[in-house]
Amino acid sequence: MATLTWQGRTIACGDESVLDALAREGVTVPSSCRAGACQSCLVRAVAGTAPSSAQKGLRASLVEQGFFLACQATLTDDLTAAPADDLPVTRATVLRVERAADDVARVFLRTDGAFEARGGQFVHVMRDDGLTRPYSLANRSGDGSLELHVRRVAGGAMSPWLCDLAAGATLHLRGPSGECVYRRDRPTQPLVLAGTGTGLAPLLGVLRDALDAGHGAPITLVHGARTLAGLYEDDALRAMAARHPMVRYEPAVLDAPEGDPRRGDFRARVAAVVKATKGARVHLCGPPETLRPVQRDTFLAGVPLGDIAADLFVTAPSR
Ligand SMILES: Cc1cc2nc3c(=O)[nH]c(=O)nc-3n(C[C@H](O)[C@H](O)[C@H](O)COP(=O)(O)OP(=O)(O)OC[C@H]3O[C@@H](n4cnc5c(N)ncnc54)[C@H](O)[C@@H]3O)c2cc1C
Numbered sequence: 001m002a003t004l005t006w007q008g009r010t011i012a013c014g015d016e017s018v019l020d021a022l023a024r025e026g027v028t029v030p031s032s033c034r035a036g037a038c039q040s041c042l043v044r045a046v047a048g049t050a051p052s053s054a055q056k057g058l059r060a061s062l063v064e065q066g067f068f069l070a071c072q073a074t075l076t077d078d079l080t081a082a083p084a085d086d087l088p089v090t091r092a093t094v095l096r097v098e099r100a101a102d103d104v105a106r107v108f109l110r111t112d113g114a115f116e117a118r119g120g121q122f123v124h125v126m127r128d129d130g131l132t133r134p135y136s137l138a139n140r141s142g143d144g145s146l147e148l149h150v151r152r153v154a155g156g157a158m159s160p161w162l163c164d165l166a167a168g169a170t171l172h173l174r175g176p177s178g179e180c181v182y183r184r185d186r187p188t189q190p191l192v193l194a195g196t197g198t199g200l201a202p203l204l205g206v207l208r209d210a211l212d213a214g215h216g217a218p219i220t221l222v223h224g225a226r227t228l229a230g231l232y233e234d235d236a237l238r239a240m241a242a243r244h245p246m247v248r249y250e251p252a253v254l255d256a257p258e259g260d261p262r263r264g265d266f267r268a269r270v271a272a273v274v275k276a277t278k279g280a281r282v283h284l285c286g287p288p289e290t291l292r293p294v295q296r297d298t299f300l301a302g303v304p305l306g307d308i309a310a311d312l313f314v315t316a317p318s319r
């Protein structure tokens, strides 16, 4: 059985993940999805080799420094690891929180000092008690102004707290992370941006980045919702489409009244848009149960994997 050495303690690791082995010993490492999607559980190998299977999706610079995802790591060889305390953390102040829909808030933040991030990347919001969750950026940032869209999950540990923050409150951010970003080296490739719920946030980040860069090809944004109230950026997206002739906004609302042009099935709508848009790069964001089938459809429709950028909002299963 392989042994994990962690801050002077020796922990035997069987088939369980490093995250679970640490938890068994009473050591808490921040975590969120427990599925390799969110990077909340980063730790660092300081002696021995980090399991490469637990480094998928990490930036090359993190891999080079020995970082790995504790929830994805099972050990076959002995390893000494340490918390990711040396990753930079930025303090941010809440500027305002706006109610966008019954269960969605826009949270506007300003970091202390500059904060370079691309629209569509995500940041880890860290609370003082160590609770950590990833949230996507609806804007590109250089000066440290950030916009998050947060869906209030009933009974959730982080999202209700974030939605109820008052202006002036402070929190900490790690990141940015993620590759679901606008490709500035592909200014003439059509874009299809599709998501449901707050999956709109990273798509809006990509759209804003594309427009800032003077993107020169059609951009179609499909926002899916169950009810019309779920189209929480309807007016702003209509206005954007009116201002920019290359932008098409296609809402798909399951329960919209008969005859309302916004009525439609999200999966079918995205399939039709993908079919009609040759050579597109396709961004898919939102809850995995809705987006995974769309990801599969998109691949089967002939879009190469390298042209599908997906950020699935994977959450930990209830325990
Ligand atoms: C890369 C990435 C980017 C993300 N970006 C965003 C974003 O921009 N906006 C956003 O709102 N969220 C985003 N999320 C999800 C976010 O990180 C949290 O998982 C979410 O806010 C729930 O956290 P919580 O602490 O409130 O709930 P938790 O305490 O983690 O969960 C409480 C319970 O609710 C269940 N649950 C959690 N989320 C959901 C859900 N969506 N639907 C149904 N049940 C759920 C859990 O399984 C658990 O049983 C993102 C996730 C990832 C991986």
Ligand code: FES
Residues within 6 Å of the ligand: 030, 031, 032, 033, 034, 035, 036, 037, 038, 039, 040, 041, 042, 069, 070, 071, 072
């Ligand atoms: S990647 Fe490990 S908890 Fe999300």
